[in-house]
Amino acid sequence: MMGSARLDDKEMRQTYADTILELARNDDRVIALEADLSSAMTTSRLEKELPGQFVNVGIMEANMMGIAAGLSIVGRKPFIHSFGQFVTRRAFDQLFVSLGYAKLSAVIVGSDAGVTAEHNGGTHMTFEDIALVREIPNAHVYEASDSYQLQYLLKKAYKEGGLHYIRTIRKKAVKLYDENETFEKAKVLRSGKDVTIIASGIMVAESLQAAVQLSQMGMEATVIDMFSIKPLDIDTLIEAAKATGVVVTAENHNVNGGLGSAVAEALSENFPVPLYRIGVRERFGQVGQTEYLKKVYGLNAETIVKEVKNRLEVVI
Amino acid sequence: MQVTETNLQFFAKQIRFYTLKELQAVGFGHYGGSLSIVEALAVLYGKHLTIDADDANNPDRDYFVLSKGHGGPALYATLFLKKFFSEETLYTLNQNGTTLPSHPDRNLTPGVEMTTGSLGQGISAAAGIAFGNKLDGRSNYTYAIVGDGELNEGQCWEAIQFAAHHKLDHFVVFIDENKKQLDGLTIDIMNPFDFVEKMKAFGFAAERVDGSNVDAIDEAIQRAKKRSGQPTAIVLDTTKGQGVSYLEEKVDNHHIRPSMDDTNAINAALAELEKALAGGENQ
Ligand SMILES: Cc1ncc(C[n+]2csc(CCOP(=O)(O)OP(=O)(O)O)c2C)c(N)n1
Ligand SMILES: [Mg+2]
Numbered sequence: 001m002m003g004s005a006r007l008d009d010k011e012m013r014q015t016y017a018d019t020i021l022e023l024a025r026n027d028d029r030v031i032a033l034e035a036d037l038s039s040a041m042t043t044s045r046l047e048k049e050l051p052g053q054f055v056n057v058g059i060m061e062a063n064m065m066g067i068a069a070g071l072s073i074v075g076r077k078p079f080i081h082s083f084g085q086f087v088t089r090r091a092f093d094q095l096f097v098s099l100g101y102a103k104l105s106a107v108i109v110g111s112d113a114g115v116t117a118e119h120n121g122g123t124h125m126t127f128e129d130i131a132l133v134r135e136i137p138n139a140h141v142y143e144a145s146d147s148y149q150l151q152y153l154l155k156k157a158y159k160e161g162g163l164h165y166i167r168t169i170r171k172k173a174v175k176l177y178d179e180n181e182t183f184e185k186a187k188v189l190r191s192g193k194d195v196t197i198i199a200s201g202i203m204v205a206e207s208l209q210a211a212v213q214l215s216q217m218g219m220e221a222t223v224i225d226m227f228s229i230k231p232l233d234i235d236t237l238i239e240a241a242k243a244t245g246v247v248v249t250a251e252n253h254n255v256n257g258g259l260g261s262a263v264a265e266a267l268s269e270n271f272p273v274p275l276y277r278i279g280v281r282e283r284f285g286q287v288g289q290t291e292y293l294k295k296v297y298g299l300n301a302e303t304i305v306k307e308v309k310n311r312l313e314v315v316i
Numbered sequence: 317m318q319v320t321e322t323n324l325q326f327f328a329k330q331i332r333f334y335t336l337k338e339l340q341a342v343g344f345g346h347y348g349g350s351l352s353i354v355e356a357l358a359v360l361y362g363k364h365l366t367i368d369a370d371d372a373n374n375p376d377r378d379y380f381v382l383s384k385g386h387g388g389p390a391l392y393a394t395l396f397l398k399k400f401f402s403e404e405t406l407y408t409l410n411q412n413g414t415t416l417p418s419h420p421d422r423n424l425t426p427g428v429e430m431t432t433g434s435l436g437q438g439i440s441a442a443a444g445i446a447f448g449n450k451l452d453g454r455s456n457y458t459y460a461i462v463g464d465g466e467l468n469e470g471q472c473w474e475a476i477q478f479a480a481h482h483k484l485d486h487f488v489v490f491i492d493e494n495k496k497q498l499d500g501l502t503i504d505i506m507n508p509f510d511f512v513e514k515m516k517a518f519g520f521a522a523e524r525v526d527g528s529n530v531d532a533i534d535e536a537i538q539r540a541k542k543r544s545g546q547p548t549a550i551v552l553d554t555t556k557g558q559g560v561s562y563l564e565e566k567v568d569n570h571h572i573r574p575s576m577d578d579t580n581a582i583n584a585a586l587a588e589l590e591k592a593l594a595g596g597e598n599q
Contacts, residue, residue, distance in 0.1 A: 036465060036498045036505060039568070044499060056499055058468035058506030059435055090434065119344075119410045121417040123385070123433030287410050287417040 005205060007172040008147040015147040016109060016168070017042045019154045020079055024053045030158070032079045033068055035061050041081055041111060041170065061086040065094035072104040077158065083117070084110030084167055088129035099163055100136040107157045107164045108133075113143065113201055114252035115293035116169040117285065125285020131257020133165040134230050141230040143167040143200040143251075143259070146176040149227060152183045167201065174205035176225070186233035188240070192220025195308050196240040196247045200226050200259050203250040203278075203299060210304035217305075219312060232262050238271045246311050247275045252299055255279035276307050324530040326597045327397070328358035332559050333589040334393035334406060336582055340574075341407040345418070348556035348569035350390040352494040352527065353382075353461055356552055357394045359533040360459055369399045372426060378456050379445045381430045383438025383472075384463035384492065385419035386571075392416050392425070400427035436469030438462070439489065443475045446487035446547075457541070461490045465497025468506045473518070479547045480519030487547040488540045489520070492527065494556040498570050515549035527552025528559070560585040 010018075020043065024030040031052075036059045038044045046054040057064045061082055068078035080087060087110045088095065099106050110129050112118075117125040133141050140162065144150035150168055157164035176189070189204070190211050199207040204225045211221040222240050226233065241247055247267065249260040260277030267273060280297050294300045331354045339345040361367075365378045382391050389409060396406045401415075408414040415424045419433025429445070432438035442460035449456055462472060479487050491511050495502055502508050515522035521543055525532040533552070540548035556570070557563030562581035566572070574582060 034499070036468070039499050039570075056505050059465055059497065060468050060470065060506075063470060085434070119342075119418050121410075121419055121433065122421060123419050123431070287414060288412040292412040 005174045005209070008175045010147045011042075011171050012144065012147055012150055012168045012173060013041045013111065013170045015150050016081065016154070017046060019151045020046060021049060023155065023158055024050050027077065028053065029075055029077045030079065031055065031071055031076045033057060033064050033081070035059055035064050035082045035086065037082050043081065061091040062094045065091045066098050068106045069098035069102060069104050072099075072106055078106045079109065079154075080106055081109045081111065083112045083120075083124055083126075084129040085124055085126040088126065088132045088165070092132055095133070096136055100139060103138075105161045105163065107154065107166065109166045109168060111168050111170045113167045113169050114280070115285070115290055115297060115299060116171070116202065116252070118290055118293070119287045121287035122285040127254040127280045127285065128257065129165070129167060130229055130253050130259070131261070134257065134262065136163065138162060139230065140164040140228070142228050145201055145204040145225050145227055146173045148177045148179055148181065149183055152181070153227070156183065169202060173202065176204060183227060186228070186236040187225040188222065188236065189225055190221065190223040192222050192244070194219045194221060194244060194246070195312060196222040196224065196244045197250060197304060197308065198224045198226045198237070198247060198259065198263055199250040200229065201252050203252055206299070206301045207250055207304055209301035210308065213301060213305050214308055217309075219308065221308065226259060226263070229259050229262050232266055234266050234270065237263060237266055241267055241271050241273045245273055247273055248278060248304065248308055248311060249275070250278040250299070250304055253279055255281055274311055276311050278303055278307055323597055324358050324362045324534065326593070327362040328355050328530055329589055329592055330397055331358055331390060331393050333586065333593060334396060335390045336560070336586055336589075338393055338406050338409050339389050340582065342410045344571070344573040345389055345410065346386040346570065347563055347572045348496065349384060349387045349463060349492070349494065351560060351563065352492050352554040352556050352558045353387050353390050354559060355528055355530050356461060356490050356492070356533055357390055359530050359537065361394050361398055363534060364457070364537055365459070366456065367398070367427070369427065372400070376454060376456050379429050379442070379458040381432065381438045381442035381445070381458070381460045382420055383432055383442065383460050384435065384466050385432030385438060387461070388416070388418055388420045391420060391428070395425070395427040398427065401425070435463070435466040436471035439472050440475040442489075443479045443484065443487060446479065446484045447482055450482070450484060450486065455486065457486045457488065459488045459490065461492055463497070464491060464493045464495065464502050464508055464511070465505075467491065467508065467511070468497070476515070476518045476520065483545050484547045485544045488537065489547065489549045491549060491551045492554055493551050494554040494558070496556045496570065511549070511551045515551070519546065520549040521546050522549040522551065524551040524553055527554035
């Protein structure tokens with residue numbers, strides 16, 4: 001399943017476009033919406049291939065939420081994409097009221113997660129999108145860690161209906177899964193007795209790397225891909241917490257409101273264990289290459305190893 | 317320096333030259349929308365804006381907000397030429413740890429008045445600056461450049477209503493009508509109809525000028541400064557990639573990672589500009 005860090009064959013954006021195409025060909029109610037970022041997402045081709053099932057609304061993210069709400073009312077199945085910050089913080093009240101509170105169905109995909117916004121910098125670097133959408137009652141919140149998982153989650157969201165937010169990167173992720181995997185429960189990718197590392201998105205591959213390094217130092221880690229931040233798979237979480245007694249979370253997001261918070265809340269209500277959240281703390285984004293930014297914000301295997309060692313020393 | 321019309325043309329060439337060099341240093345960027353505002357920046361910074369790098373916080377200065385923040389590279393070339401920072405700094409655009417990010421950041425870059433990059437927000441802040449200066453009885457001017465695609469955003473029209481309602485006659489909005497947004501032609505994605513008529517309907521004085529002609533832009537600003545009781549919109553008829561014919565003709569010229577052919581064409585444009593600049597201001 002994991003091995004060395006091999007990249008996906010396909011970029012996440014191509015997977016998005018291909019999956020929409022597949023769904024749309026089989027269901028003419030499917031409609032994809034873009035807000036002047038379709039060339040960035042490789043969905044421009046859908047305009048030709050899917051007449052009547054694609055609309056570029058222009059640079060109007062807030063309006064796009066309302067348009068999608070209207071489309072949903074008349075029976076369409078909207079898939080909405082823009083960069084993560086624009087479909088969440090830019091358009092949050094519209095997302096909250098017109099889709100969430102109005103109990104309409106839509107799948108919203110926010111790309112360029114966290115540091116992968118790279119040279120678009122602070123205005124575009126979203127470390128809070130998951131926190132925002134998680135506040136909307138009944139909304140499902142996912143972060144895809146590889147291309148196949150993204151495809152699966154898009155189809156799952158399509159089948160289930162309701163409001164779904166899927167956070168992605170745009171380019172190639174580290175390949176984690178074969179095409180026979182299912183994503184109905186959190187994925188336990190590795191089992192160890194000493195510590196549980198819970199991650200999502202790009203931090204899953206970093207956690208697996210960290211686990212290998214920790215193992216070489218004599219510490220065995222369980223690694224869980226918690227791709228669904230809401231609903232959270234509390235059973236898998238508690239089972240792992242019971243088995244290891246220490247939990248570390250890792251996310252390309254602010255530690256407040258995202259995966260780390262969700263895990264902390266669930267553990268403290270159900271089975272409190274020592275916990276540390278790796279992620280962005282009280283900082284905005286900035287321009288830079290992904291690898292550089294991972295270092296700047298401590299979003300890498302090195303930080304995970306360091307923090308796990310810190311926790312285990314305290315516990316032991 | 318006494319600014320003459322030739323000087324403005326010369327200044328525009330300088331800005332274009334350094335914008336291209338700066339973008340080449342990092343290897344990718346928003347070429348199209350940076351180049352289409354070069355002439356407007358040359359007229360503003362070469363003649364109209366009362367600003368001084370040595371007295372950058374003077375409350376009586378004029379203010380400029382680049383609402384279409386992705387044009388940052390052209391603004392940075394201009395600020396470098398106005399001595400806000402060094403040439404060395406200019407070539408750090410978008411490098412790890414830089415003070416010159418893709419989108420202008422008021423906390424990072426000397427001379428940048430407002431942080432922009434999320435389209436539609438800069439024009440509101442500019443209206444706020446103009447409003448505050450008016451409330452405080454100052455007679456300085458506030459200028460903003462918005463993109464024709466950016467004007468898709470409803471927030472722009474909220475700012476426009478606010479400025480007209482409050483009779484912000486020391487507020488000038490430039491609309492960079494380069495006819496393209498990110499995914500293609502504005503007319504295909506979101507028909508802008510006639511910006512001059514729209515702005516007039518919203519209570520602005522408005523006119524359309526050749527956005528590649530520094531004299532025409534200058535005269536429009538002079539007319540704006542004579543007006544009272546009403547803000548002005550100057551619609552700049554421009555071309556995305558303006559001033560580099562190869563880039564003007566390139567269909568996808570919003571964000572470019574130059575190919576070999578692109579690089580050769582950009583190098584040729586740079587050589588041509590360099591030759592023109594070598595002749596000096598008063599050639
Ligand atoms: C709120 C928001 N939505 C989307 C984007 C992504 N984006 C950056 S530039 C651009 C197109 C802008 O078009 P226009 O204003 O015409 O700029 P120009 O043609 O001058 O480059 C888009 C959609 C953004 N920066 N901000
Ligand atoms: Mg434009």
